[in-house]
Amino acid sequence: MTGLLNHPAIAGVTVVINPDCRSLYDQAVAGLPLTGPVAGGATRQNSVLAGLDALAADPPDIVLVHDAARAFVPAAVIDALIAALADPAIDGACPALPQVDSLRRGERGRFSASVDRDHLWRVQTPQAFRFPVLLAAHRAAAPGQTDEVAIALAAGLAVAITPGDERAFKVTEAADFAKAEAMTVHSSRAASGFDVHRFGPGDHVWLCGVKIAHDAGLIGHSDADAGLHALTDALLGTIAAGDIGDHFPPSDERWRGAASDQFLAHAASLVRDRGGIIDHVDVTLICERPKIGPHREAMRARMAAILGLGIDRVSVKATTTEKLGFTGRQEGIAAQAMASVRLPESASA
Numbered sequence: 001m002t003g004l005l006n007h008p009a010i011a012g013v014t015v016v017i018n019p020d021c022r023s024l025y026d027q028a029v030a031g032l033p034l035t036g037p038v039a040g041g042a043t044r045q046n047s048v049l050a051g052l053d054a055l056a057a058d059p060p061d062i063v064l065v066h067d068a069a070r071a072f073v074p075a076a077v078i079d080a081l082i083a084a085l086a087d088p089a090i091d092g093a094c095p096a097l098p099q100v101d102s103l104r105r106g107e108r109g110r111f112s113a114s115v116d117r118d119h120l121w122r123v124q125t126p127q128a129f130r131f132p133v134l135l136a137a138h139r140a141a142a143p144g145q146t147d148e149v150a151i152a153l154a155a156g157l158a159v160a161i162t163p164g165d166e167r168a169f170k171v172t173e174a175a176d177f178a179k180a181e182a183m184t185v186h187s188s189r190a191a192s193g194f195d196v197h198r199f200g201p202g203d204h205v206w207l208c209g210v211k212i213a214h215d216a217g218l219i220g221h222s223d224a225d226a227g228l229h230a231l232t233d234a235l236l237g238t239i240a241a242g243d244i245g246d247h248f249p250p251s252d253e254r255w256r257g258a259a260s261d262q263f264l265a266h267a268a269s270l271v272r273d274r275g276g277i278i279d280h281v282d283v284t285l286i287c288e289r290p291k292i293g294p295h296r297e298a299m300r301a302r303m304a305a306i307l308g309l310g311i312d313r314v315s316v317k318a319t320t321t322e323k324l325g326f327t328g329r330q331e332g333i334a335a336q337a338m339a340s341v342r343l344p345e346s347a348s349a
């Protein structure tokens with residue numbers, strides 16, 4: 001729908017929705033310059049008429065009726081529709097593509113006849129009309145019409161064929177979503193995180209979601225998992241959503257002794273709420289002891305599970321500081337992390 005929203009000739013977009021989907025709709029369009037929503041009816045035809053009725057108080061010259069499922073309408077399709085309506089003999093215009101595949105009639109698994117494809121078109125949306133004539137045609141239309149062209153033809157209106165575009169396909173089947181995903185323009189984001197926890201009394205530490213027996217523990221308000229904390233901050237950084245302390249304040253008793261899995265899962269869900277795709281995460285643990293090597297694969301598997309990622313996208317590394325500094329003196333453990341994500345362009349604008 002971004003093509004419609006950004007087109008300079010389009011003064012406003014009113015959305016017709018199923019009122020039961022109101023909360024999903026509010027989530028999906030937050031921040032977009034839309035009017036409505038208008039409650040739709042039982043059929044597509046009823047829903048479009050409800051939208052037209054809503055516009056009638058302050059009627060536009062031209063209205064474009066669009067299936068939101070066609071999410072990638074190029075600006076050139078809209079340009080051609082508006083250009084076609086410069087001809088006063090034309091009441092409406094509709095983008096269409098010629099039928100290139102052969103057509104055959106068939107019943108019960110067998111072909112029965114050929115169909116001449118020469119004058120057949122695959123009809124798309126948006127379909128553009130002079131507002132008053134479309135409103136009148138809709139109000140007079142018999143039920144069961146599948147689109148505005150059908151209603152216009154039944155009313156004897158002149159509808160021009162304008163160039164459609166394969167990119168304006170309907171996103172409906174699972175395969176369409178994969179195609180849409182590939183067509184979405186993403187911007188890459190990478191961000192880092194860093195965390196330290198001090199050693200104290202205890203017999204185990206939590207690192208990258210794995211419990212490791214040790215002759216000391218790590219002190220912290222939660223389970224003190226520096227690896228997961230650093231990675232949580234890295235993910236929050238990719239969407240500029242503050243840091244772990246903003247989301248899980250140490251002053252909040254709920255997080256006392258809490259497993260840090262939930263911090264990381266929350267950061268990942270915030271990225272995904274923005275339409276983001278987590279491409280890769282990488283954690284470096286900085287300590288003399290415990291030895292990380294024996295636990296590396298368990299750490300990768302645990303973080304992959306929390307994030308819902310393939311294990312090939314989750315890296316764990318370890319290093320010492322050659323006995324220098326606080327990690328060298330085994331006073332504490334440090335962790336740094338990187339996360340890279342892709343965000344849809346509309347979310348990053």
Ligand code: MG
Binds near residue numbers: 196197220224
């Ligand atoms: Mg921490």
